[in-house]
Amino acid sequence: MKTGKSITRRDFLKGTAGIVLTSAIGAGLPSIVFAQAKSRVIVVRNAAVIDQDGKINEAVLQGMLDDAVKAITKKKTAQAGWKSLIKRSDIVGIKTNAWRHLRTPAELEQAIKSRVLEAGVDEKNLSIDDKGVRANKVFQNSTALVNARPLRIHHWSGVGTCLKNYIMFVPTPSEYHPDGCADLGKIWTLPVVKGKTRLNIQVALTPQFYGRGANFFDRRYVWDYKGLIVGTDPVAVDAVGAELLRLKRMAHFGEDRTMDVTPHHINVADKKYKLGNSDLKNIEIVKIGWKEGVLL
Amino acid sequence: MKKFEALIIGLVIFVYSVFISGAAFCDNAAAMKGVSAMWPAEIYGWKIAEGPTLYDSKTAYKYMNGAAELFIAFNMRTLTVLQYGKSGQPSITLEIFNMDSSADAYGIFSFESDDPGAGVGQGSEFGGGLLRFWKGNYFVSVYGDKPGTAVEAATLSLGGKVSSAVKETGGLPKILALLPDKVSQYEKKQAWFLHSHILMNQRFFIAYENILKLSGNVDAALGQYVRGKDKAYLLVIRYPSQAIAADAFNSFKKAYMPGAAGMSVKTENGKWTAVEKRGEYLAVVFDAPDEKYAAQMIKSQTGRIGEVK
Numbered sequence: 308m309k310t311g312k313s314i315t316r317r318d319f320l321k322g323t324a325g326i327v328l329t330s331a332i333g334a335g336l337p338s339i340v341f342a343q344a345k346s347r348v349i350v351v352r353n354a355a356v357i358d359q360d361g362k363i364n365e366a367v368l369q370g371m372l373d374d375a376v377k378a379i380t381k382k383k384t385a386q387a388g389w390k391s392l393i394k395r396s397d398i399v400g401i402k403t404n405a406w407r408h409l410r411t412p413a414e415l416e417q418a419i420k421s422r423v424l425e426a427g428v429d430e431k432n433l434s435i436d437d438k439g440v441r442a443n444k445v446f447q448n449s450t451a452l453v454n455a456r457p458l459r460i461h462h463w464s465g466v467g468t469c470l471k472n473y474i475m476f477v478p479t480p481s482e483y484h485p486d487g488c489a490d491l492g493k494i495w496t497l498p499v500v501k502g503k504t505r506l507n508i509q510v511a512l513t514p515q516f517y518g519r520g521a522n523f524f525d526r527r528y529v530w531d532y533k534g535l536i537v538g539t540d541p542v543a544v545d546a547v548g549a550e551l552l553r554l555k556r557m558a559h560f561g562e563d564r565t566m567d568v569t570p571h572h573i574n575v576a577d578k579k580y581k582l583g584n585s586d587l588k589n590i591e592i593v594k595i596g597w598k599e600g601v602l603l
Numbered sequence: 604m605k606k607f608e609a610l611i612i613g614l615v616i617f618v619y620s621v622f623i624s625g626a627a628f629c630d631n632a633a634a635m636k637g638v639s640a641m642w643p644a645e646i647y648g649w650k651i652a653e654g655p656t657l658y659d660s661k662t663a664y665k666y667m668n669g670a671a672e673l674f675i676a677f678n679m680r681t682l683t684v685l686q687y688g689k690s691g692q693p694s695i696t697l698e699i700f701n702m703d704s705s706a707d708a709y710g711i712f713s714f715e716s717d718d719p720g721a722g723v724g725q726g727s728e729f730g731g732g733l734l735r736f737w738k739g740n741y742f743v744s745v746y747g748d749k750p751g752t753a754v755e756a757a758t759l760s761l762g763g764k765v766s767s768a769v770k771e772t773g774g775l776p777k778i779l780a781l782l783p784d785k786v787s788q789y790e791k792k793q794a795w796f797l798h799s800h801i802l803m804n805q806r807f808f809i810a811y812e813n814i815l816k817l818s819g820n821v822d823a824a825l826g827q828y829v830r831g832k833d834k835a836y837l838l839v840i841r842y843p844s845q846a847i848a849a850d851a852f853n854s855f856k857k858a859y860m861p862g863a864a865g866m867s868v869k870t871e872n873g874k875w876t877a878v879e880k881r882g883e884y885l886a887v888v889f890d891a892p893d894e895k896y897a898a899q900m901i902k903s904q905t906g907r908i909g910e911v912k
Binding site: 313314315316319440463480485 | 667
């Protein structure tokens with residue numbers, strides 16, 4: 308993506324590049340606290356959601372999603388919570404992620420779908436898609452989106468985030484790869500998605516916290532966290548997800564082993580595109596369920 | 604008249620479609636013919652369950668999303684994917700990347716290697732059930748879906764079979780030889796071969812824009828030199844022509860060293876950057892401790908250019 312004047316390493320060293328560059332060379336992010344309302348992020352976990360063979364318990368997963376929606380909407384039932392998020396008249400796209408090694412589980416897709424249908428949405432106005440969203444009529448005409456993707460490290464963006472999950476809405480995703488996908492937040496300002504996202508779900512059932520290479524799943528660095536990270540603020544959800552991966556690296560390696568790319572696109576989405584809170588000080592993390600090894 | 608025009612337009616579209624799809628089919632068939640002898644039908648009871656499926660640089664995104672860009676940045680020609688299955692056992696995925704050159708096959712392999720070698724091909728690593736190796740113009744990955752002694756043995760054996768089928772070996776990127784092992788008290792700790800400014804920025808951030816004009820037909824070698832906690836970087840780039848090298852030199856000077864009278868400049872961290880163009884080569888030093896050392900680093904490689912051409 309063209310950014311006008313070329314910002315170089317020296318601009319960073321001078322401190323004149325602004326917030327966009329803060330992490331381009333791996334430096335830590337400045338702790339700038341704006342006077343904005345706190346975001347709430349729900350971390351829901353259940354030890355029984357995955358069995359010893361890696362099979363997902365659908366009922367348990369549905370219960371986790373329901374608990375998260377009740378907590379984020381502050382409604383007494385999941386159905387009431389979903390009705391506060393989705394209108395009967397909405398045309399709803401459920402944006403998933405089909406990366407073959409670690410995809411959005413079909414069980415979660417169905418759990419979301421069933422609740423959206425219960426909210427009164429006509430089934431013909433509902434679609435689940437990833438790579439085909441640009442050609443999908445429901446997504447083209449959507450009035451509401453639910454964003455669900457697995458939490459993992461990512462070659463281009465540092466962390467595979469909810470922000471990153473919308474890259475399939477642009478015709479040439481690779482244009483967003485420079486500088487650790489810093490400008491992913493821009494996608495969220497495009498008409499096809501702007502203002503439509505009602506819920507963001509980082510699927511942390513089996514997150515991947517470390518790895519090398521663009522396409523290489525590495526099961527040595529995947530663990531059974533058995534959680535969902537849920538919120539209406541995508542930046543806050545992603546900030547919590549990135550922090551979880553960082554804490555897991557610390558626990559595993561005894562240090563925060565350097566990643567090739569830092570997830571600074573989360574910070575840029577906050578400071579440049581004003582999409583939400585990236586500073587953990589401005590995020591209230593509500594933990595529900597299984598506490599062992601919660602890390603956060 | 605309108606019907607006639609529509610007929611003509613339809614005919615043109617039909618002929619064009621047949622031509623294009625036919626050409627694509629011929630291309631794919633030719634590419635497939637080139638690699639079809641590389642894999643066995645069966646390995647330790649695992650048989651081909653899916654594939655071979657052939658992708659090129661335009662279609663690889665369908666298989667691996669944005670990850671394809673990494674391989675394309677190393678001049679991937681084709682990717683062939685097969686899946687092997689065996690009852691009661693995890694599946695094994697074989698990915699064969701046919702790269703533009705052995706330098707590129709080495710480049711993609713070495714850009715992110717992290718595990719112990721496995722003695723396969725010209726360079727390999729095996730960890731977490733994943734075997735990666737390069738040989739000749741090929742970069743290959745073999746991966747078992749789940750852990751297990753049998754599947755790992757089959758993964759390694761499958762890799763060995765594919766490696767054996769590649770008859771020709773290839774050389775390392777010549778430009779890597781321009782990076783000396785040591786300059787004064789600084790020792791080379793790591794070195795990377797690449798073509799892409801995005802990948803360059805992953806190893807050492809220079810600028811958002813491609814101010815050094817890197818591209819698929821431009822070879823670059825980046826070396827990290829270490830003395831205690833101090834790090835300096837030497838970057839050597841070979842362009843297709845002197846004119847392109849001159850363009851890149853001017854672009855870099857303008858963006859990174861504005862106002863610098865000579866070929867070196869003290870940067871805001873108190874260290875030194877220097878640049879020199881020689882023929883179709885460009886050498887750039889970053890984070891040298893002083894101007895003299897920056898000049899020494901530049902000199903350390905320019906004398907070697909004639910030796911590696």
